[in-house]
Amino acid sequence: MIxxxxxxxxxxxxxxxxxxxxxxxxxxxxxxxxxxxxxxxAGILSQGMIINSVNxxxxxxxxxxxxxxxxxxxxxxxVANGExxxxxxxxxxxxxxxxxxxxxxxxxxxxxxxxxxxxxxxENATKDMIDEVVATLRTRANIYGLQEIRFxxxxxxxxxxxxxxxxxxxxxxxxxxxxTKQGMFEAKVLxxxxxxxxxxxxxxxxxxxxxxxxxxxxxxxxxxxxxINDTFTVDDTEFQLMNVTSGQVVMLATVYDGSDIEMVKTDxxxxxxxxxxxxxxxxxxxxxxxxxxxxFADVTTGIPSFVDLNSxxxxxxxxxxxxxxxxxxxxxxxxxNLGGVVYTTPQIxxxxxxxxxxxxEKLELQSILRSGALPTTLETSSIQVxxxxxxxxxxxxxxxxxxxxxxxxxxxxxxxxxxxxxxxxLVIMGLSEVIIILGIAATNDTAIWGIVLFxxxxxxxxxxxxxxxxxxxxxxxxxxIPLVGxxxxxxxxxxxxxxxxxxGMGIDHQIIIAxxxxxxxxxxEKKSYxxxxxxxxxxxxxxxxxxxxxxxxxPLMSIxxxxxxxxAITTIIGVLVGILITRPAYARIVELTAxx
Amino acid sequence: xxxxxxxxxxxxxALQIFAVSVIMNxxxxxxxxxxxxxxxxxxxxxxxxxxPVDINSIKSxxxxxxxxxxIREFRGISGTGxxxxxxxxxxxxxxxxxxxxxxxxxxxSSIESVNPALGEAFWIQGQIxxxxxxxxxxxxxxxxxxxxxxxxxxxLSATSDILVTLSMMLIFNIEVSLAAIAALxxxxxxxxxxxxxxxxxxxxxxxSGIPKKIKSAFKTGITMTLTSxxxxxxxxxxxxxxxxxxxxxxxxxxxxxxxxxxxxQNSVILRWYCERRHIGDE
Numbered sequence: 001m002i003x004x005x006x007x008x009x010x011x012x013x014x015x016x017x018x019x020x021x022x023x024x025x026x027x028x029x030x031x032x033x034x035x036x037x038x039x040x041x042a043g044i045l046s047q048g049m050i051i052n053s054v055n056x057x058x059x060x061x062x063x064x065x066x067x068x069x070x071x072x073x074x075x076x077x078x079v080a081n082g083e084x085x086x087x088x089x090x091x092x093x094x095x096x097x098x099x100x101x102x103x104x105x106x107x108x109x110x111x112x113x114x115x116x117x118x119x120x121x122x123e124n125a126t127k128d129m130i131d132e133v134v135a136t137l138r139t140r141a142n143i144y145g146l147q148e149i150r151f152x153x154x155x156x157x158x159x160x161x162x163x164x165x166x167x168x169x170x171x172x173x174x175x176x177x178x179x180t181k182q183g184m185f186e187a188k189v190l191x192x193x194x195x196x197x198x199x200x201x202x203x204x205x206x207x208x209x210x211x212x213x214x215x216x217x218x219x220x221x222x223x224x225x226x227x228i229n230d231t232f233t234v235d236d237t238e239f240q241l242m243n244v245t246s247g248q249v250v251m252l253a254t255v256y257d258g259s260d261i262e263m264v265k266t267d268x269x270x271x272x273x274x275x276x277x278x279x280x281x282x283x284x285x286x287x288x289x290x291x292x293x294x295x296f297a298d299v300t301t302g303i304p305s306f307v308d309l310n311s312x313x314x315x316x317x318x319x320x321x322x323x324x325x326x327x328x329x330x331x332x333x334x335x336x337n338l339g340g341v342v343y344t345t346p347q348i349x350x351x352x353x354x355x356x357x358x359x360x361e362k363l364e365l366q367s368i369l370r371s372g373a374l375p376t377t378l379e380t381s382s383i384q385v386x387x388x389x390x391x392x393x394x395x396x397x398x399x400x401x402x403x404x405x406x407x408x409x410x411x412x413x414x415x416x417x418x419x420x421x422x423x424x425x426l427v428i429m430g431l432s433e434v435i436i437i438l439g440i441a442a443t444n445d446t447a448i449w450g451i452v453l454f455x456x457x458x459x460x461x462x463x464x465x466x467x468x469x470x471x472x473x474x475x476x477x478x479x480x481i482p483l484v485g486x487x488x489x490x491x492x493x494x495x496x497x498x499x500x501x502x503x504g505m506g507i508d509h510q511i512i513i514a515x516x517x518x519x520x521x522x523x524x525e526k527k528s529y530x531x532x533x534x535x536x537x538x539x540x541x542x543x544x545x546x547x548x549x550x551x552x553x554x555p556l557m558s559i560x561x562x563x564x565x566x567x568a569i570t571t572i573i574g575v576l577v578g579i580l581i582t583r584p585a586y587a588r589i590v591e592l593t594a595x596x
Numbered sequence: 597x598x599x600x601x602x603x604x605x606x607x608x609x610a611l612q613i614f615a616v617s618v619i620m621n622x623x624x625x626x627x628x629x630x631x632x633x634x635x636x637x638x639x640x641x642x643x644x645x646x647x648p649v650d651i652n653s654i655k656s657x658x659x660x661x662x663x664x665x666x667i668r669e670f671r672g673i674s675g676t677g678x679x680x681x682x683x684x685x686x687x688x689x690x691x692x693x694x695x696x697x698x699x700x701x702x703x704x705s706s707i708e709s710v711n712p713a714l715g716e717a718f719w720i721q722g723q724i725x726x727x728x729x730x731x732x733x734x735x736x737x738x739x740x741x742x743x744x745x746x747x748x749x750x751x752l753s754a755t756s757d758i759l760v761t762l763s764m765m766l767i768f769n770i771e772v773s774l775a776a777i778a779a780l781x782x783x784x785x786x787x788x789x790x791x792x793x794x795x796x797x798x799x800x801x802x803x804s805g806i807p808k809k810i811k812s813a814f815k816t817g818i819t820m821t822l823t824s825x826x827x828x829x830x831x832x833x834x835x836x837x838x839x840x841x842x843x844x845x846x847x848x849x850x851x852x853x854x855x856x857x858x859x860x861q862n863s864v865i866l867r868w869y870c871e872r873r874h875i876g877d878e
Contacts, residue, residue: 110839113706118714160717381711385688398840405827412823493839494778500843501782504827508789508820515816540800544740545792549785551736555728556781564725567778571785 010585016452017439039094108492139371185258203302260292280358305336453482477580494566502574608861615763633773638712779846
């Protein structure tokens with residue numbers, strides 16, 4: 001048995017890879033990846049739910065889904081995550097679905113559909129800035145509740161950094177309203193100062209500053225001339241001069257910005273939506289820092305109040321304006337009881353015409369405020385939308401193409417070698433490489449590869465103990481491949497191209513092994529070589545060619561956005577699997593055949 | 597044997613002159629050495645699995661609304677479709693609406709829109725990638741054989757192969773895209789494979805007769821290329837993905853070119869080198 005230890009290692013690794021790919025309960029259905037806001041399904045179905053049937057018809061895959069969706073009535077019954085939902089349809093249902101992942105393989109966007117967006121910072125961003133952008137966007141997406149969305153920072157050769165977003169389903173509205181918003185938050189309070197004979201006092205907490213109107217919409221404050229729209233700083237608070245009339249000067253004071261927000265409340269007591277006069281009003285409370293609250297207190301000191309005749313409530317003769325990226329999101333009155341008070345829990349409010357819009361707006365604001373501002377503004381520089389149908393067709397036709405290619409290789413090599421024991425293993429090795437590479441890429445497979453590592457180790461140690469020829473590459477192979485196997489990555493088009501490259505090369509190298517060891521029989525000079533020498537010579541060529549390929553791919557791993565990188569990594573891993581596991585096993589099989 | 601083997605080198609030289617003149621001609625006509633795809637120059641591409649359609653009528657109604665448009669057809673085992681391309685970032689939703697109004701099934705559509713600056717960055721990256729790959733490949737080949745002429749011959753063969761493939765891409769209207777760059781990189785690997793096999797057979801084995809060794813290496817090499825060619829043809833014929841089809845057709849052209857450069861160029865240079873150095877004489 002130990003004579004075949006190289007083949008045994010291959011068998012164990014392939015078996016481990018199969019487990020890594022397929023282990024788990026059977027999975028059926030379609031997964032919701034996106035619910036359009038304002039659609040029929042909004043508020044009923046949510047992202048991540050798995051739909052198993054519609055109108056009592058089973059939905060096992062995307063084809064079933066498309067068929068059921070062809071003619072749905074006005075009311076449908078959807079079974080998602082084991083619960084029944086009744087949905088009344090106006091126009092469309094408004095959800096995007098993808099097929100449930102049946103295997104532990106993470107197929108990329110190009111294979112299962114989705115959106116890929118590249119955002120470019122408008123200024124030259126440093127690595128730290130981009131990392132901050134990615135972290136902020138991640139937080140926003142998490143708070144917003146987006147699943148299956150990934151953010152990467154990537155660097156071009158021109159030295160610029162980009163942010164790449166991959167999502168199974170993301171609408172254009174989310175990109176514009178959530179992800180590319182810089183999120184600069186500011187709260188400003190209108191500060192009126194009444195003038196008597198052209199002069200008055202600016203009251204800031206306990207400090208008092210004299211103001212004099214010098215005509216032509218200009219004032220003099222602490223000896224300095226300030227024109228309308230000028231910004232200026234008094235007692236560490238930033239002001240802008242808004243208006244000057246004969247009786248009044250109005251200024252806008254910045255009381256807090258994004259860095260003052262310490263917490264965004266989302267609990268039902270401090271956040272909610274209610275209908276009011278034909279619109280839906282949302283509100284939520286934020287917790288601001290002591291300094292921010294102190295600034296609010298200072299600015300609101302001394303502002304007179306009035307009684308609102310409609311509500312009977314008493315308000316300050318001022319307003320608080322909340323801005324996001326320079327746009328007003330809330331414009332609120334300030335209760336008279338808050339004037340001059342250190343108030344750390346202001347409330348953000350807004351109104352939208354429908355419930356869904358109010359929910360979405362509130363969630364967007366909460367997400368942006370909680371994640372903080374991006375260090376730079378971003379603009380969308382590429383968008384790729386791949387339909388899921390194209391994706392599922394792709395996997396199917398790739399499988400067919402693979403089968404056809406394998407059949408052709410068997411025929412050609414059988415014609416050449418006239419021995420099925422040489423031709424068949426050639427293709428079986430290629431297939432094993434596909435399985436091993438997929439198994440390495442599979443997710444949640446650390447335990448399986450750990451066991452493979454242990455068994456491989458036992459096999460190599462036993463072989464070495466029994467004085468079989470165990471070279472350094474056998475040791476490396478037995479350890480390295482299962483270790484790499486614990487990693488997981490997304491299988492997309494470049495990865496498939498990389499697999500093709502590695503497998504094609506593998507077949508080439510096996511032909512070299514077969515020719516070096518078998519076809520020499522008739523040549524006089526080749527008889528002077530022992531089998532061991534022949535195998536060694538074949539491996540010189542194979543190692544040389546593999547080293548060249550790996551060397552050519554290494555620089556590509558560090559450059560490139562997505563495509564080239566995934567291609568290079570997969571090719572390298574495929575070539576490593578080949579030279580460390582499958583080719584030694586193939587050489588052993590051919591050696592055994594030659595001896596017959 | 598009356599036939600002088602050195603004459604064989606005329607074929608690869610003629611092929612290279614042809615390739616260079618195709619590329620130069622393209623440069624003189626268009627001001628660019630290569631035709632870049634959307635992902636490397638910016639623009640919008642919309643792929644629709646539409647079934648057979650009348651391209652000209654679609655083209656005229658789209659160009660009336662959205663400006664200059666280029667429409668290509670693609671075929672695969674599970675259907676045919678069209679790729680609609682614009683040089684600028686175009687309102688893709690509007691285009692899809694227009695296609696729908698022309699009675700085209702747009703359910704399986706995919707959109708790619710790339711900003712020209714980003715495309716340019718990808719293009720520079722791709723070029724640097726290929727150059728770096730070549731340098732690394734050359735270094736390893738020199739380490740393997742540690743002799744100047746044979747190593748140079750391997751590198752020359754790979755370079756010629758890429759050059760001819762690029763000219764073929766111009767002739768067959770295959771644009772240079774990121775996928776095409778991946779294919780060209782794969783080609784370096786395949787090209788070097790046969791060359792390393794040939795060189796080590798000639799330089800590193802005992803026994804008599806360079807011609808005999810070349811003949812036996814040729815048998816192995818032709819099997820390697822043939823299996824690759826049939827496997828790639830199978831992928832080319834059965835795949836619906838335009839990207840994979842593009843990679844496959846580039847590999848196919850490159851492998852055929854590689855036959856010429858390995859067996860009419862590299863083997864001639866090596867044989868001449870062995871004769872000059874009296875390698876393989878007994």
